[in-house]
Amino acid sequence: MLRRLHGLPGLFAALFLTTLAITGAILALAPAIDRAAAVVPAAGEVNVAELAGRVVAHYPGTEQIARNPSGGVIVYYSHDGQPGADLVDPSTGEGIAPYEPSAFFTWIKDLHRSFLLDDPGRMLAGVMAAVMLLICISGIFLLVRRTGGWRALFRPLAGSGGKRLHAELARFAVLGLLLSALTGSYLSAQRFGLLPEPPAPGPMFPAEVSGGQPAPVATLSALANVDLTELRELVFPYPDDPQDVYSLTTSGGSGFVDQATGELLKFQPRPAASVFQQWIISLHTGEGLWWLGLILGAAALTVPVLSLTGITLWWQRRRSSGQLPDNAAGSEAEAIILVGSEGNTTWGFARALHTSLNKAGFRVHCSEMNALAEHYPHASMLFVLTSTYGDGDAPASARQFMARLGDFRPGERLKYAVLGFGDRQFPNFCQYAREVDTALAGKGLRRMHRVELIDRSCTTRFREWGNKLSELTGTPFSLAYDPLPPPTLKLELVERADYGLAVQAPTSILRFKVSQQGRRRRLLPRARKALPTFEAGDLLGVMPPQGQDARIYSLASSATDGILEICVRKQQGGLCSGYLHGLKPGDQIDGFIRHNPGFRPATGNTPVILIGAGAGIGPLTGFIRKNTERNPMYLYWGGRSSQSDFLYQPELGRYLEDNRLTGLNTAFSRSEERAYVQDKLRQDEIAVRQMIKAGAQILVCGGRNMASGVKQVIEEILQPLAIDVETLRAEGRYLEDVY
Numbered sequence: 001m002l003r004r005l006h007g008l009p010g011l012f013a014a015l016f017l018t019t020l021a022i023t024g025a026i027l028a029l030a031p032a033i034d035r036a037a038a039v040v041p042a043a044g045e046v047n048v049a050e051l052a053g054r055v056v057a058h059y060p061g062t063e064q065i066a067r068n069p070s071g072g073v074i075v076y077y078s079h080d081g082q083p084g085a086d087l088v089d090p091s092t093g094e095g096i097a098p099y100e101p102s103a104f105f106t107w108i109k110d111l112h113r114s115f116l117l118d119d120p121g122r123m124l125a126g127v128m129a130a131v132m133l134l135i136c137i138s139g140i141f142l143l144v145r146r147t148g149g150w151r152a153l154f155r156p157l158a159g160s161g162g163k164r165l166h167a168e169l170a171r172f173a174v175l176g177l178l179l180s181a182l183t184g185s186y187l188s189a190q191r192f193g194l195l196p197e198p199p200a201p202g203p204m205f206p207a208e209v210s211g212g213q214p215a216p217v218a219t220l221s222a223l224a225n226v227d228l229t230e231l232r233e234l235v236f237p238y239p240d241d242p243q244d245v246y247s248l249t250t251s252g253g254s255g256f257v258d259q260a261t262g263e264l265l266k267f268q269p270r271p272a273a274s275v276f277q278q279w280i281i282s283l284h285t286g287e288g289l290w291w292l293g294l295i296l297g298a299a300a301l302t303v304p305v306l307s308l309t310g311i312t313l314w315w316q317r318r319r320s321s322g323q324l325p326d327n328a329a330g331s332e333a334e335a336i337i338l339v340g341s342e343g344n345t346t347w348g349f350a351r352a353l354h355t356s357l358n359k360a361g362f363r364v365h366c367s368e369m370n371a372l373a374e375h376y377p378h379a380s381m382l383f384v385l386t387s388t389y390g391d392g393d394a395p396a397s398a399r400q401f402m403a404r405l406g407d408f409r410p411g412e413r414l415k416y417a418v419l420g421f422g423d424r425q426f427p428n429f430c431q432y433a434r435e436v437d438t439a440l441a442g443k444g445l446r447r448m449h450r451v452e453l454i455d456r457s458c459t460t461r462f463r464e465w466g467n468k469l470s471e472l473t474g475t476p477f478s479l480a481y482d483p484l485p486p487p488t489l490k491l492e493l494v495e496r497a498d499y500g501l502a503v504q505a506p507t508s509i510l511r512f513k514v515s516q517q518g519r520r521r522r523l524l525p526r527a528r529k530a531l532p533t534f535e536a537g538d539l540l541g542v543m544p545p546q547g548q549d550a551r552i553y554s555l556a557s558s559a560t561d562g563i564l565e566i567c568v569r570k571q572q573g574g575l576c577s578g579y580l581h582g583l584k585p586g587d588q589i590d591g592f593i594r595h596n597p598g599f600r601p602a603t604g605n606t607p608v609i610l611i612g613a614g615a616g617i618g619p620l621t622g623f624i625r626k627n628t629e630r631n632p633m634y635l636y637w638g639g640r641s642s643q644s645d646f647l648y649q650p651e652l653g654r655y656l657e658d659n660r661l662t663g664l665n666t667a668f669s670r671s672e673e674r675a676y677v678q679d680k681l682r683q684d685e686i687a688v689r690q691m692i693k694a695g696a697q698i699l700v701c702g703g704r705n706m707a708s709g710v711k712q713v714i715e716e717i718l719q720p721l722a723i724d725v726e727t728l729r730a731e732g733r734y735l736e737d738v739y
């Protein structure tokens, strides 16, 4: 609901909002430009009588003196029957330049206020301001949901690509945009009579005027009592009319001054409503607050990018839910399917379940687990399909599920079934699905069926689970789903570097390129060289030669490096690692890329702490290689011996020199120090705690035992901060790639 409230108005209004934002950003420069052109004396330096005397000396036909909100003083005069206007220097009264409102700014202002369409355009602009208000408010709530709470709103954001750019820009600009939208909506509502306009200021013309001989303007006491900084305008009396008076408007109110006695005849302070109105105008335009104008302008400039990334995200989401026709709203559905996935394979199974239940006549709602609603009023069945990541952790689309479960109010009739997807090669097989099952039971929900666990996307087990559900619900339906095997690439080994033999930890860095032979059907020579897109931290699936299931390795390179680089430790009796270690340059393998967006370092100035052991250094080195922005990055890495298995030693040395790596701390377990990476973290306890306090993100990559040892030490380090690893994890600040 919140996402729709944010996305739909944004989508329809993107073009208008972009026009409003760009014109608004240009107009926001006007106060600063006006200010730069004006000569502005300090408060108390010049009073209005002095100013008027100086101006009249240079402009005998002065009719009006006005001071604009940026401090510039303008004289309107008549000379030989011709009207004129000049910007003047208030300390001398001399003209600086002819005053002529810029035709360009006037046109931009018309475009901003009414899309050049008079009243209908003004109305449209008002509606757009209200739409912007809605987008800003819903956007703030979406940001809070994404960061994991109000207190975490300014912490580094995880994720990458357009989604991240959208969230980062929105976070930077939202207050400015909110202020512009709020004040714009207010002014529009006032113009169209939805809100009262402030009363017209100013007293009635005075009944009693002395009518005496006019005194020189510089001697009028009422004008001498007003400082220039308070002046709005001074309108001169008609020449040769002793009954006429000076009309004076200041920031405090308006009144009349007798041209003979200099007495203030009547003065009416500005009503509070008019002061408020002026504040609204200043907050919208930056008038008189040039620095605010520049902030609002910078915020407005983000709108075109936010519109573009927003539309792209909407399109991507539509494409994935486009394969879910007839997805009912959560508030209407009888069956709810919630999906926890990182690499998207679970979505394929969820879609199959969605289609089958739809065919069986149920209204079905399917969404990610992070979008758990507070209540599903008509639902009697809840299916949770989730994979497990890291070391038994939640996948990306389920990270906020447990927190949201706190507010969940299950209906009386609601029963649930959890289906876990995982891989038995991991010790914590389907751990997260088990935890979800327990948590739902703890919430008082009744099980429709006990938790079932599916190893490596086994379609037979999925079908069996479907049959069971069909039996339990008394509705005939069958689940058939065959995930397409990922398209494989022929990869050719071009280089290898071997380490660790002397310490019984044979580990190799293997570099592959896409084989020309494997892509020979491509016609264009450029396309032949192309690699699919991937980043360091993504995964390479390798098919072992005897047709066994693929094994997954973390990539140490990104597509822009032009190669696929992995770091592989030879396992005792390991089929795939043995196969890879036996390769010679020129040999070919079959592989595929699986994206792993949940394991990426945050960008920005907050420190990133990389922790790994053995072959886990691969993706971590990839992150450092890509750190061309020189953001603070620290690496803690453990091996056996600096002589034998110090992987990437020369490369890391270069990165330390060129500041892509800020600090390197190594531990060697078979050297004299006999230290593990945990020991090094403990030694640096104070520095590590300080970095975490400053918002640091931690990425851990390597074997299970190392990861659990590291987690324990980090828990100890966190204790004085009264937070734990799980809190960091929920904020995207503790990421693991563990095998």
Ligand SMILES: Cc1cc2nc3c(=O)[nH]c(=O)nc-3n(C[C@H](O)[C@H](O)[C@H](O)COP(=O)(O)O)c2cc1C
Residues within 6 Å of the ligand: 340, 341, 342, 343, 344, 345, 346, 347, 387, 388, 389, 390, 391, 392, 393, 395, 421, 422, 423, 424, 426, 427, 428, 429, 430, 431, 456, 457, 539, 552, 737, 738
């Ligand atoms: C980095 C990584 C860590 C994983 N950790 C676990 C785990 O701890 N337990 C488990 O049962 N499966 C684990 N898996 C396997 C996935 O849960 C399994 O491949 C699942 O089908 C992926 O579904 P998804 O693509 O929808 O996320 C892991 C997979 C990867 C790539």
